[in-house]
Each structure stands twice: as structure tokens, then as C-alpha cells.
Amino acid sequence: MARATIDDVAALAGVSMKTVSRVVNKEPNVRATTREKVESAIAELDYRPSQSARSLAANRSYVLGLLYDNPSASYVIDVQSGALASCRRLGYDLLIHPCSHESASIIEEVLSLVRQNRVDGLILTPPLSDMVELVHQLVEAKVPVVRLSPTEDKKICPYVQTNDQQAAYEMTCRLLDLGHTRIGFIAGHPDHKAVVQRFLGYKQALDDRAIALDPALVEQGYNSFDSGSECAERLLALADAPTAIFAGNDDMAAGAIIAAHHRGISMPAELSIAGFDDTPVAHQIYPSLTTVRQPISDMSERAVELLLRSIDGKPKGAEASMDCCILERESTGKAPSV
Amino acid sequence: MARATIDDVAALAGVSMKTVSRVVNKEPNVRATTREKVESAIAELDYRPSQSARSLAANRSYVLGLLYDNPSASYVIDVQSGALASCRRLGYDLLIHPCSHESASIIEEVLSLVRQNRVDGLILTPPLSDMVELVHQLVEAKVPVVRLSPTEDKKICPYVQTNDQQAAYEMTCRLLDLGHTRIGFIAGHPDHKAVVQRFLGYKQALDDRAIALDPALVEQGYNSFDSGSECAERLLALADAPTAIFAGNDDMAAGAIIAAHHRGISMPAELSIAGFDDTPVAHQIYPSLTTVRQPISDMSERAVELLLRSIDGKPKGAEASMDCCILERESTGKAPSV
DNA sequence: AAACAAACTGACAGCGCTGTCATCTCAATT
């Protein structure tokens, strides 16, 4: 027995195909009694609309694309789960599309997704969302896009951001309050705008407390565990080593903790370490990591809502800001000499 | 300027629509010169076939579904990346579908995906792949399925597995070779068949070396970091505590390491710990974790190939087995008294 | 050179929906 089509339902309910379509799509202007007839016919035949047929007829795929190029599994999973939550609620599917932001053909690759009618819109996550050229080309091609990034060009497309700079500022202040004056910073990947903002927060806090930024205390990392470990190595080898290290993300902070372990430094007694992101590793290491939690899945959930609004032609320029919160764990404590 | 359709290409190339379709789908029986004409017309018009139109006409979505219910981000990401690699190569898209294996309506939910023509086939990962009822219903509904699980019913549908039992056996032997005789085991979630097999490997190794299995040394965990930490707590509180702990997965092993840290036990000098999976945390903790690496993304890559073969009506009952390898890191060493 | 098979190509009818627009219904108004 073949699957029921919209015609079967229409015949059984004694209405036209179009009315069934109205009911299925929750369109207005259907009499309540008619709606019920149709609904019971749908139930009786166990009818499910064919996704491909509606896509073709309506000229939209009911699929959103999630683009990312991020080595952190937990970040990606969080983004996915938020986006999926919205998608399910709103009747959309989600196509995940990891890709390399360094690939020369990335713009072509992404446009191709849209040109084939595979997706109705795109969510860009860092660092892709920070690629000006990519965003511009997509906007120009009239592809609905939402960015998960802080932004200056507020008008160009909807976006969702967190106040990374503010959170990093607060974290730095906490370390200062604990008596640390020499606080090392392991900076994240320069292409990743949100991570760069964390450095600005650190700088600003030092500035506000009238502590000169010692360039020797700032190391350039690349978001990875290994880079964090190498940077910490250098910081700890300094004659006048820092008593606290603030890393631009948790992976690098975890690397710093390992480097300290290997030097036999006890934490937090001799050294405090703070991270950013609250990835799972943050509470799986010893000592557990003081860090900043971002509402990643809330952000992507919101991003999908903005994206659908944009697809449905609602006002552009929508935006959303969300707050981070600091999680104090075992890895931070009073400065040694205090 | 609207997007080019297959008719535009046909007109420009001076052939019929159908011939363009043949070229696009790489069907045989097209003369080389014709193919070239068509290809250059495609290039000139920058033509991309509409996914929805081909889905409707061909009655397949060119999308596969990946079902999972696994709290480990790194596992999920690995599975995704392998599956995506195959999908891209073979012209398919991948729909990710996290779901709860404890949900009462899961079968309904999954069947609905297929009934709507959203996916042409499904990849089931543990623990969903171990749900006999679910698998049976899908097979009965003639849904192409591949399981990422060890299996007894070899005939029922294609599957890809690893030799978890063998790897756990070997790991246990290594610990025995290091002089450990009291080896604790933290068992994984009983619903997760592959993890259960690891326990069998442990038992078998003890058996082969004529060491009686002490039930006090076996704790029941649930795959999570916290459960591992609690189990280790109990093992280490034993009057006659083990000198080594083998956990059914890395998260639990990481929990065990933290528990040991909190007791001030030094590893590996006083206690060896081994895990299974080689998740990122394995080399981000201190001491870094001796574990077993599974070719997860290779497995899911292979699974997609088997699935497409099954969709295309090729011989059923296909299977694939892949090997694990042991990674010796800092967390294991000689037994203390040796 | 005729006969035949194999390779190649095209005409056409849908696939199962949605958008458009015309039509119909019926309560509210005059």
C-alpha cells in the first residue's frame, strides 16, 4: 500500500487538495468544521506531506545550513543543539556544513549550497562569521544569513553576540582582586573576533587599575591545547613569572595547567589559571578550571529565529546580545605573596 | 536574471532535457562530443540542478539521517565528520538527528523522518543501534539502515563494528604485564553493547592469566565523568585498593584521575589508570591518559558507503570490522610493589 | 550491401505539492 498523498486526503475529507494544504500549513481562513474533517482524514490515512514536493512547489527547501570551522567539538555540538531546537520547533531541518575558512573556494562552495536550493538560509559561526568578504558576497547574493559574532557593520545582516570583552574584563578584575598583579594572557587566534575581544577586556581591566601592560606577559596562542601549553611554558620560564594566567579559551587554559603540572607548580597555591568557554574539559581537569560560560546553544537557537524571520521577509537588522557568566572553580586563588 | 534550469541548458547545448539529465547524473551512453557540448553549456550558464526537483522526480531525497543519543561531543563530532566525508564524495547530504533513546515515541519519530521523504536511509549509532525493537521496525518498514554496533543478528542489516573486546583484552594484559594483579574495572552503561564488550575483554584477560575476578573491584558506571569519579572513589577507599583502574571509557577514566588527585595519589607511581576511546580529554589531563583509539570517523565513513549500497539495492548483509589501537601515555606504569 | 544489434537521443507524462485567481457562501447591512 503506497503512501497517502494530498489527493487521497482531499478525497476522503470531501474537500479540495488546496484546503488540505491550508490545514497542513496552518493557514488561516479555514472553517473549524472543515479543519476537523481534514485533520481526521489525515490521521486516518497517516498522511505526511512529501518534503520534496512542497520544496519544489513552494520554492524553499525548509532546510537551514549551519556553517562552521571550529576545532572545538563541544562548541560545535552546543551550536548544533541550539540550532536544532529552534529548527524542530519551526518545522525546519538543519544541514551541517563544516568547512575550512582558509580554503580558497569557500565562497563558491557556500554559494553552491544555496544555488542548488539545498538551504534557505545560513548561520555563520566564528571564524567564518568574521570573514568580511564571505558575508558581503552572501548578502549581495540575497542569501539570508545570520552571524554568530560581534560586529561593527550592524546593518549588514542580523547577528547574535555575547559581551566577551565585558566578561574578560570582569575575570581580569577578579584576578586583580585576588592580589595578582602580574597576570599573563594567552591570546587566541587573531582571525577570531570574539576571542580578540577577550584580550581587549583584559587590557582594559589592567588599564582601569592603573597597571601597566607588560608585553612579556602576553603570548600569542592559536586556540589549541598545544599552543596554550607552549605559551604557558614560555610565561612560566620568565625570570619574573606571572602568578596568574588568563587564557583566551579553555583549551589553551588546559594546556597551561598541564605545563604547570610538568613544572611541578601547584595550583592555585602558586599559580592561578583562568579560561573562557566552559568546555567539558574545564571540569574534567585538575584543578578544575575557573572560566566563563557562554550561552552558546541559546545563541544559536536565537540565531535560527532571526534567520527565519529574515527568510520570511521580516525587518532586517535584527540582533541579539546575550550575557556570559563567570564560574569560579579550583584553579584560581589568592596571589602567593599576599 | 533567474537561475538557469535544465531546459535552458538543453536549449543552449542543442540537445534534449533528458540528455542534460544524463550528463548531470553521469549516466552511461552519452557520446563524448555530446557530453562536452552539454558540459560547456552548463558551465556557461552556471547551472546547478535543483535538489528539490530531482528529489520529487526521482523519489529520493539524496539525504541520509544520522541518529545518535550520545553525550560525548567528541564521539558525535567524529561520527559526523566521517559520515560527511562519504556523503560529500557521493553527492548526499547529511541530516543530524540527536534523540533520546529513552523516549517512548522514538520509533514513531524516526519513522516519520522517512515517511516524509526527508531521508533515504539511516545510520544508527550506539546506544540507538543496540535497540532491537527500533532496528526491527525500521527493517520491517524497508528503511535502509546501517548500524554502528557489534551485533549477533548479522543478517538483519549492514553494520560496522570494532573489536572492543579484543582491545580491552590487550589493554588488561598490558596492565598485568606491568605487574598489576589487583586491577579495578569501571564498567560502562549496560545499554551500550560495545562498552559491555570491553568488560568481557577484561574478564577474559584475567581468566587467561588465572587471576580470579574480585567482584569488589568491579564498579558499575554510566559512561559519564561523574560516575567514573564516584566509582573510583569507592575503589580507592577499599582496604585492599587496586593498583590500577581500567575504565570503560575516557570520561570515566578522567573522573578516576580526578578522584585520585583529590586523594593525593600520584599517578602512575601509585596508581595506573587506563581508558578507552581517546577523546580529546585523554591528552588534556594530567597525567595524560593511556587509552584505546577507535577509528570512529573511518567507521562512519564506511557506514555511509554500506548504506548507499543498500539504498541502491546492492547485496544486503554487508559488514565491516575495524581495528582499535592502544595508546600508551603517562597514566600507566609499573605496579608499586614491583 | 543488407540486416541486425548496440549505442545514443528525445518526447512526454508525471512526481506531490503550492500560488494565483476565480468562485461561492452567508451573515451583516441598507
Place this chain on the structure above:
DNA sequence: AATTGAGATGACAGCGCTGTCAGTTTGTTT
């Protein structure tokens, strides 16, 4: 009772492809 118009419904033409099958060309055989 006639008029009106918003609300409710339906007829119909595609959306852009693929499958089927018939027709045409080419190469091979005797």
C-alpha cells in the same frame, strides 16, 4: 428583500526534474 463584502473553498497550472519507452543513429556481421 436586495446588496455587499469578507471569509471560505476550489480549479488549475506549474515548480524542475527523472523514468519510460519509442525512435534514430552508428557500428558490426554475413
